[in-house]
Amino acid sequence: MISNRIQIFRTDRGLSRKELAALVEVNPQTVGFLERGSYTPSVELALQLARVFGVSVEAVFSLEPFPPLAAQIGAPASPPKGDTP
Amino acid sequence: MNAPAPSKAPSKTPGKAYLNFSRTTARALSVGALGSLSLWFALKFLLTEEPGPQQAVLQIAAGVLSLAGMMASVLLFLSTYSFRANAPDAQIDEREVTERNRAYFRAYQTLVFVLLLAYIVAEVLEKALGWVPTRGVIANFLTLLIFAALTLPAAILAWWDTGEEG
Numbered sequence: 701m702i703s704n705r706i707q708i709f710r711t712d713r714g715l716s717r718k719e720l721a722a723l724v725e726v727n728p729q730t731v732g733f734l735e736r737g738s739y740t741p742s743v744e745l746a747l748q749l750a751r752v753f754g755v756s757v758e759a760v761f762s763l764e765p766f767p768p769l770a771a772q773i774g775a776p777a778s779p780p781k782g783d784t785p
Numbered sequence: 786m787n788a789p790a791p792s793k794a795p796s797k798t799p800g801k802a803y804l805n806f807s808r809t810t811a812r813a814l815s816v817g818a819l820g821s822l823s824l825w826f827a828l829k830f831l832l833t834e835e836p837g838p839q840q841a842v843l844q845i846a847a848g849v850l851s852l853a854g855m856m857a858s859v860l861l862f863l864s865t866y867s868f869r870a871n872a873p874d875a876q877i878d879e880r881e882v883t884e885r886n887r888a889y890f891r892a893y894q895t896l897v898f899v900l901l902l903a904y905i906v907a908e909v910l911e912k913a914l915g916w917v918p919t920r921g922v923i924a925n926f927l928t929l930l931i932f933a934a935l936t937l938p939a940a941i942l943a944w945w946d947t948g949e950e951g
Contacts, residue, residue: 725878726878726879726880727877727878727880727881729949730878730879730880730881732949733880739883741879745879
């Protein structure tokens with residue numbers, strides 16, 4: 701299973717799924733499949749996506765799950781449900 | 786950071802010549818096509834050469850079923866699902882190529898299963914009852930198989946479609 705940050709990068713770049721699909725020449729449905737992790741892209745498509753976002757392919761895809769955004773920016777993790785007074 | 790401009794316009798959508806049915810319509814057409822033709826094949830067994838009102842009704846029913854099945858098959862064959870099932874690799878994206886290949890493999894498995902089943906049933910009927918399929922029965926069975934082979938890949942894609950938009 702390959703994890704990806706396609707949705708994060710796409711939102712950050714202000715792109716709709718349709719616009720991103722046009723940039724990498726796939727069906728817009730395929731972008732949805734990629735974002736949900738329902739489809740693992742070929743090396744070529746992964747490299748194209750990384751090029752569109754202007755980052756390395758390792759920044760977009762990983763063999764291990766990406767850590768939560770809160771952990772990456774040093775924010776305390778949200779307490780588990782039921783612990784709040 | 787701004788995204789780079791597209792190098793060329795994508796060309797991975799079906800042309801206007803294809804009928805853009807919803808997945809529900811395509812599924813209904815697939816059931817109509819394969820169901821009607823299967824019933825037509827079964828009904829043909831009940832028809833005899835003897836004239837009579839019952840035979841006339843069965844003849845009309847068989848005719849209606851074959852017409853309905855063929856029309857549904859043609860409509861499904863003209864749909865965007867058929868485009869995706871039969872498009873060359875260059876006209877669909879890599880996920881669609883994977884799905885198309887899986888659909889064709891499933892269709893192949895289904896047809897081989899039906900052929901094998903028909904062969905076993907024919908052998909058993911011959912051994913047990915001495916019944917040998919006539920030329921007409923074989924011709925009808927081949928018609929059913931040809932239409933099934935034409936429509937199954939598109940039908941499978943319609944049933945696999947999750948309906949999620951981009």
